Amino acid sequence: MNAYQKRVLLALFVFGTAASTFAQNNAAAAIDKGKRENMSSRETNVEVMRKLFRAVEDHDEQSVFGLYQLDVEFHWPPSLPYGGSGRGLRATGPTWGETWAVLQPTEAERRMDPRFVAASDNEVVVLWHQRGRSSKGERFDGEVLGLYQLREGRLARAQMFYFDTAAVNNFLAGALLTLHPPISPYPATRPR
Numbered sequence: 001m002n003a004y005q006k007r008v009l010l011a012l013f014v015f016g017t018a019a020s021t022f023a024q025n026n027a028a029a030a031i032d033k034g035k036r037e038n039m040s041s042r043e044t045n046v047e048v049m050r051k052l053f054r055a056v057e058d059h060d061e062q063s064v065f066g067l068y069q070l071d072v073e074f075h076w077p078p079s080l081p082y083g084g085s086g087r088g089l090r091a092t093g094p095t096w097g098e099t100w101a102v103l104q105p106t107e108a109e110r111r112m113d114p115r116f117v118a119a120s121d122n123e124v125v126v127l128w129h130q131r132g133r134s135s136k137g138e139r140f141d142g143e144v145l146g147l148y149q150l151r152e153g154r155l156a157r158a159q160m161f162y163f164d165t166a167a168v169n170n171f172l173a174g175a176l177l178t179l180h181p182p183i184s185p186y187p188a189t190r191p192r
Helices: 003-038 041-057 061-066 096-101 165-177
Strands: 068-076 084-087 115-119 123-133 139-151 154-162
Touching: 041 061, 041 115, 041 123, 041 139, 041 154, 061 068, 123 165, 139 165
Parallel strands: 068 154
Antiparallel strands: 068 084, 115 123, 123 139, 139 154
């Protein structure tokens, strides 16, 4: 075999290897794309909610807002300081985030441990933990059941059901008043 033939064989080998690698990469990408396309809307909705819970736990406001519809609705038990209903990305009055952010100084308090209970084509039900710690070290850990409605891959409506709103209010009343400066847990007495 002369030098010319060796170069031709080497070129064919390199080209064949590159073509094979390219084909394998394209096949893997096609399989991944096919999995995404074949994901049911239930699976897609659960994945959106997983991302949303992760972003909330990380206090990643940009990611959280990116997973909301512009007209997102929130419904909280009326007896809570941030209770009632609100619509849109910027709520008026005290919010869940404002209330709990100061009571979640570490990852342990921010961890929500979401458990995905059920999902349909447009709703996901999640059992999660509301945790907090006062400046005196008192801890709260209560369960919440959330009913989440999704539209076009984004959260459109959220309604939370606390198992014990009295315990939440008792914790918040003590914890928020021990902050410096103290924050009233009651919206009517909060400065705007």
